[in-house]
Each structure stands twice: as C-alpha cells, then as structure tokens.
Amino acid sequence: MLELQNVNVIAEGKPILTDISFKIPDGETHILMGPNGSGKTTLLHAIMGTGNIEIKSGQIIFEGEDITALPTHERARRGIGVAAQRPPVIQELTLATLVDLVKKAGNGAKNVDELVQTMNCGYLMDRRFNVNFSGGEVKRAEFLQLLVQDPKLALIDEPESGVDLDNIAVIGRALHRLLKQEKVLDRHKSGLIITHTGYILEYLNADRGYVLIDGHIACSGNPRDLFEEVEIHGYEGCEQCIRCQ
Amino acid sequence: MNNRKAELKKQALAARDKQALYGPDMELGGYGMGNGEDKRLKNLSDIPSRLKEASLLAGFQAGEEQRSGSYLQQGENVLYDRVKDIYRNQIEVMQIEEALKKYEWLWDYWWKTVAVDTDKYTAWTELHHRGGYFMRIKRGQKVKMPIQACLLMSENAASQRVHNIVIAEEGSRAEIITGCSTSPKVDEGVHLGVSEFYIHKNAELSFTMVHNWGAAFHVRPRTGIVVDEGGSFISNYILLRPLESLQTNPRAVLRGRGARVRFNSIIHGREHSLIDIGSVIDLQAEESRGESVSRAAVSDEAIVTMRGLLRADTDKTRGHLSCSGLLLSRDAVVDALPQLSVSGAPGADLAHEAAIGPVDEESVQYLMSRGLEREEAESAIIQGFMKVGIEGLPEVLDQLVKNLGRQITESGRG
Numbered sequence: 001m002l003e004l005q006n007v008n009v010i011a012e013g014k015p016i017l018t019d020i021s022f023k024i025p026d027g028e029t030h031i032l033m034g035p036n037g038s039g040k041t042t043l044l045h046a047i048m049g050t051g052n053i054e055i056k057s058g059q060i061i062f063e064g065e066d067i068t069a070l071p072t073h074e075r076a077r078r079g080i081g082v083a084a085q086r087p088p089v090i091q092e093l094t095l096a097t098l099v100d101l102v103k104k105a106g107n108g109a110k111n112v113d114e115l116v117q118t119m120n121c122g123y124l125m126d127r128r129f130n131v132n133f134s135g136g137e138v139k140r141a142e143f144l145q146l147l148v149q150d151p152k153l154a155l156i157d158e159p160e161s162g163v164d165l166d167n168i169a170v171i172g173r174a175l176h177r178l179l180k181q182e183k184v185l186d187r188h189k190s191g192l193i194i195t196h197t198g199y200i201l202e203y204l205n206a207d208r209g210y211v212l213i214d215g216h217i218a219c220s221g222n223p224r225d226l227f228e229e230v231e232i233h234g235y236e237g238c239e240q241c242i243r244c245q
Numbered sequence: 246m247n248n249r250k251a252e253l254k255k256q257a258l259a260a261r262d263k264q265a266l267y268g269p270d271m272e273l274g275g276y277g278m279g280n281g282e283d284k285r286l287k288n289l290s291d292i293p294s295r296l297k298e299a300s301l302l303a304g305f306q307a308g309e310e311q312r313s314g315s316y317l318q319q320g321e322n323v324l325y326d327r328v329k330d331i332y333r334n335q336i337e338v339m340q341i342e343e344a345l346k347k348y349e350w351l352w353d354y355w356w357k358t359v360a361v362d363t364d365k366y367t368a369w370t371e372l373h374h375r376g377g378y379f380m381r382i383k384r385g386q387k388v389k390m391p392i393q394a395c396l397l398m399s400e401n402a403a404s405q406r407v408h409n410i411v412i413a414e415e416g417s418r419a420e421i422i423t424g425c426s427t428s429p430k431v432d433e434g435v436h437l438g439v440s441e442f443y444i445h446k447n448a449e450l451s452f453t454m455v456h457n458w459g460a461a462f463h464v465r466p467r468t469g470i471v472v473d474e475g476g477s478f479i480s481n482y483i484l485l486r487p488l489e490s491l492q493t494n495p496r497a498v499l500r501g502r503g504a505r506v507r508f509n510s511i512i513h514g515r516e517h518s519l520i521d522i523g524s525v526i527d528l529q530a531e532e533s534r535g536e537s538v539s540r541a542a543v544s545d546e547a548i549v550t551m552r553g554l555l556r557a558d559t560d561k562t563r564g565h566l567s568c569s570g571l572l573l574s575r576d577a578v579v580d581a582l583p584q585l586s587v588s589g590a591p592g593a594d595l596a597h598e599a600a601i602g603p604v605d606e607e608s609v610q611y612l613m614s615r616g617l618e619r620e621e622a623e624s625a626i627i628q629g630f631m632k633v634g635i636e637g638l639p640e641v642l643d644q645l646v647k648n649l650g651r652q653i654t655e656s657g658r659g
C-alpha cells in the first residue's frame with residue numbers, strides 16, 4: 001500500500017526527518033510513537049503533501065506509484081486520508097458545508113446522515129468548523145470527514161488526545177470501521193496511527209509499531225511490546241535498548 | 246409648502262459644487278441629462294430583451310411571479326410602476342413625482358432624513374431629479390411577496406438622478422428587492438440616488454439592493470433611515486461588478502425605544518474599482534440596537550474602504566460593527582475604519598471588530614487533503630467568507646454569492 005524509501009524532510013532549512021524507510025502492506029495498520037517534537041506529524045504531512053516543509057530526498061510510493069511530488073488533492077483522490085492532530089479553525093465554513101464538499105470531492109458517500117449520527121455530530125453541523133469546538137468535538141468532526149472520504153490508507157494523528165473515555169469509544173469504533181477490521185481475512189484498508197497512550201490499541205489490531213526519535217526511526221516491532229518497553233524505560237531507554245542494537 | 250420648496254432649491258444651488266466628505270470628487274456637468282420622455286410599458290413582459298437581461302442580473306423578475314409590486318426605470322424614463330391587484334389594499338408603488346402630486350403630506354417626508362445640502366450629489370439630485378419610487382406599506386399589512394424595483398441605464402455617458410421614499414406604516418411588514426444595472430454595452434455613467442426610509446412603530450422592513458454597474462460608472466447613493474419604537478430595518482447590499490467609483494454612507498437614526506437596524510454589505514472589489522462604503526447608526530433611544538457587517542473580497546487593483554460609525558447618546562443601547570477584508574491580489578488596497586462614539590450615556594454598550602488578510606493557506610491545504618482542488622478550496626472559502634456573520638440572506642442574494650466564489654477563482658485572483 002505505502003512505502004517510504006530514505007525520506008529526508010527539512011523545514012525552514014532545518015532537518016526534521018532523516019532517512020525514513022518503512023512499508024505498510026495492504027490491510028495492515030501500523031503505529032507510530034515517539035516523544036513530542038520527534039517529527040511524527042511532519043511525517044504525515046510529508047505523505048499527504050501538506051505543511052510548510054520540503055522533501056529533500058527519497059521517495060514516497062503509494063500503490064506502486066511515486067507520489068512524492070503529487071499535489072495534495074491528487075493524493076487524496078488516490079485514497080489517502082488524514083485525521084489531523086490539530087486541524088485548522090475554518091470560520092468560513094460550517095461543518096455541514098465542509099462535509100458536503102468532502103462528499104462531492106470523493107465518491108459521494110451515500111450514508112452521510114448515518115455517519116453524522118454515528119459520530120454524534122448532528123448538533124455540530126451548523127456550527128462554523130472548529131470555532132469553539134471542544135477537544136472531543138474536534139476529533140469527532142475529523143473522523144466524520146474521514147468516514148465520508150473512506151480512504152484506502154488512513155493517516156491518524158493522536159486520535160485520543162484531549163478525548164474522554166466515552167469519546168475514545170466512539171472514535172475507536174470509527175477507526176475500526178474505517179480500517180474495515182471486522183473482516184479478518186479480507187482486509188484491504190491500511191492505517192498509520194500516531195499515539196502516545198496506546199489506549200486506541202484496545203480498538204484495533206495493529207500489526208507493527210515504530211518509535212520515532214529525533215527524526216529517525218529508532219526502533220520497530222510489535223506495537224504492544226514497544227508500548228510496554230516505553231512505559232517501563234521511557235523513550236531515553238529506547239535509545240539504549242539492546243533489541244535494536 | 247412653496248416656501249419650503251423654494252428654500253430647498255436655494256440650499257441645493259448653494260451646495261452645487263460642495264465636495265463630499267468621502268470618496269473621490271467628480272465633475273457632474275459632463276454627463277447627459279436625457280430627454281425626459283416617459284414611455285410606459287403596458288406589461289412588464291414587454292421589456293426589451295437587452296434590458297431584461299440587465300434587470301435579471303439585479304434580481305428583477307420580469308414575470309413578477311413572486312412579487313407584489315414592481316417599479317422599473319430606465320435612465321430618466323419610468324417604464325413601469327404597478328401593484329398586483331390582490332396587493333392594492335396593502336401597498337402602493339408609484340413614481341415619486343406622481344406620489345408628491347397625489348399626497349400633499351408626502352412633502353413632510355421629502356429631504357427629512359438626508360440634508361439637501363449634504364454635498365453636490367444631493368444638491369444635483371434636488372435640482373435635476375427625474376423619477377425614483379414611492380413605496381408605502383400600509384398600516385398593519387404583512388406583505389407576503391417582495392416588492393421589486395430596478396433602475397437601469399442603457400445610454401452611455403448619461404446620468405441618473407432619482408429620489409426614493411419608502412414608508413413602512415405602523416405594524417407593517419415587507420421585503421423590498423431592488424437592483425441597479427446597466428445594459429451590456431453601457432460602460433460609462435453616473436448614478437445619484439437619494440433614498441429615504443421611514444420605519445414607523447413596530448414596522449419591519451427588509452431592503453435588499455444589488456448593484457451591477459459598468460466599468461466606468463460613478464455611483465453616489467445618499468440614504469437616510471429613521472426607525473420608530475419597536476421598528477426594524479435590515480439592509481442587504483451587494484456589489485459584484487467592477488465600476489469606477491462608489492461612495493455611500495447611509496445613516497440610520499434609531500429614535501424610538503427598541504428600534505433596530507442592521508446593515509449587511511457584501512462587496513467584491515475588482516479591476517480599478519474605488520469603493521468607499523460605510524454606515525452610521527445613531528442610537529438615540531433606550532433598548533435600541535444597531536449592527537453593521539461588511540465583507541469585502543478585493544482583487545486586481547481595487548481599493549476598498551469600509552467605514553462604520555456607531556454613535557450612542559442614550560443608555561441601554563447596544564451596537565456592533567464588523568468589517569472584514571479578504572485580500573485576493575498583491576495590489577489590492579483595503580482600509581477598515583470602524584468607529585465608536587458615546588456621549589453622556591454610561592450604559593451604552595458598543596463594540597467593533599475588523600480583520601484583513603489573505604485566504605488562509607492552512608485552510609486551503611486542509612480542504613485539499615480532503616480531495617478538493619486548490620481552486621475549489623479557495624472558492625469555497627471565499628464564498629463562506631462573504632456570508633460570515635450574515636444570516637438570512639434572501640435567496641436571490643444567496644445564489645449570487647454562490648456564483649461569486651466560483652467567479653473569483655475562475656477569473657484568476659489577479
């Protein structure tokens with residue numbers, strides 16, 4: 001589905017990501033963790049073609065096609081979608097207008113009303129997008145749009161941050177649905193999920209995890225094992241971990 | 246009465262060369278005054294096709310399907326003024342000259358909200374006026390269908406000088422949709438329009454005006470509004486096409502307890518347009534409330550000034566002013582000048598906000614990440630920008646604003 005080959009990213013002349021390489025096969029969900037400022041969000045920007053960054057070298061391959069220089073909307077149309085960590089406030093658009101635009105830009109999802117209900121967004125639809133939305137509302141509006149988009153590859157940035165337990169359940173179910181994880185044998189949807197807490201692992205089967213430190217992948221493996229390690233030794237411990245040496 | 250008429254003429258003559266407080270000065274002498282011959286249409290559907298097209302752009306229905314009454318003027322010639330039969334007991338719509346002949350009392354409404362010697366434009370209108378409409382919504386009548394008016398220009402380098410009076414009698418409710426427009430080949434001209442609105446006790450009036458002038462037009466509307474106790478006036482103004490210059494600064498006086506006024510302006514400054522638009526709201530009675538919202542998208546080398554003045558001299562008054570400019574080109578010039586003034590009213594509550602900026606790049610990228618092309622994303626944001634804070638636009642306007650977002654991005658942002 002997605003492959004990164006030696007990707008190097010700079011922002012304002014400063015290197016942010018160095019030599020990032022990994023592969024997400026069809027139907028797999030991978031987890032990305034790492035300390036604040038390590039470059040996780042920047043990595044999603046690089047894949048989506050957004051943000052004020054520059055890809056210095058390396059390739060991003062999506063379904064066999066080099067998309068490194070493709071405009072953002074073309075990437076979206078090929079099937080990549082994002083739930084942002086901190087989406088912008090767009091006071092010019094109501095959530096309803098936005099969802100309508102997303103629907104028209106995509107395949108015209110037929111079940112929008114049902115998705116609005118599922119994400120408990122009904123009362124938000126006439127509000128201006130993200131203006132005074134609570135933390136949980138911001139996340140639910142992200143997942144609503146992502147469900148309408150129904151991408152092949154979902155890039156999800158900290159779905160649980162600022163969200164209470166009830167809403168984590170709502171978002172967990174959305175993730176599950178997005179990644180079509182109810183199908184065990186015939187999984188085609190893929191995901192790359194950034195998380196600090198691992199709560200979200202309760203709601204999905206993650207196949208692999210990476211620890212990003214200071215812009216490079218310091219460790220990879222079974223995501224549950226990685227979380228346990230980090231919980232015990234912290235990210236500092238990760239740098240010295242014997243497994244990775 | 247004759248004394249007053251003579252006095253008005255005298256004041257107008259004295260102010261004939263008086264420059265306006267705002268906006269570029271201009272010479273009025275060079276424009277044609279027309280032949281002054283009225284050729285009435287029997288039916289509105291007899292309107293020549295080139296005029297029909299122009300009027301349509303300004304939201305005018307030649308078929309009158311959804312309208313209670315209509316007024317149509319081309320240059321100096323009043324082509325049509327009529328009220329549908331079933332609305333005759335509710336409203337009156339007629340050429341102002343006829344109304345002044347019919348109703349002696351109308352002189353008490355003549356030049357009462359706008360001073361005749363305000364500037365050369367009011368003076369010229371008094372000295373040379375031809376046409377303009379008189380609309381009266383009768384006491385207690387709630388009029389279901391809007392009244393429409395259209396002022397057209399179809400001769401090049403001519404001037405139009407109209408004086409309109411609208412009276413909403415006690416307890417009435419109505420909507421007026423007016424448009425000003427030019428035939429396709431008419432580029433140059435002057436429009437002077439004095440409009441006086443009287444909103445009596447508990448009356449509600451919504452007034453929507455769409456402007457579509459030629460690229461070398463000078464436009465100087467002069468508008469005054471008084472609102473009595475419990476009355477409400479909403480003005481929606483929309484300007485979409487390029488022109489040479491527009492300057493207007495309508496003033497509303499809220500003189501009765503609980504009176505309300507709201508000005509909404511939606512502007513697209515294009516090409517070399519010089520636009521200076523404002524509003525003045527005088528809060529003179531307790532519980533009165535005024536709001537003004539201006540939205541200007543500015544392309545090419547257009548220059549747009551948005552003014553606003555809220556003035557309170559009475560307690561328990563409230564006002565809010567909001568001006569926003571969206572920059573769509575390097576050379577666009579935008580000034581936002583909101584002003585608040587309170588004297589001797591420690592309980593008055595006035596506020597303003599102003600913002601000028603480009604289309605937010607992060608928002609555009611966000612929409613692109615959802616599959617929208619850049620142009621689609623920008624268009625959606627521009628369209629949304631025009632309506633922020635403006636609720637309940639009449640349908641005609643809503644449609645125009647929708648097209649506008651598209652039009653701006655399609656024509657390139659300059």
Ligand SMILES: Nc1ncnc2c1ncn2[C@@H]1O[C@H](COP(=O)(O)OP(=O)(O)OP(=O)(O)O)[C@@H](O)[C@H]1O
Nearest residue numbers: 011012016035036037038039040041042043052053
């Ligand atoms: N456009 C930019 N210009 C300058 N610096 C940037 C830019 N984008 C990101 N950075 C910097 O790159 C580093 C990585 O940022 P990023 O947002 O990717 O971190 P993160 O791993 O997502 O952190 P967090 O867990 O706090 O969300 C930070 O130091 C950030 O300030």
Ligand SMILES: [Mg+2]
Nearest residue numbers: 040041042085
């Ligand atoms: Mg981040």
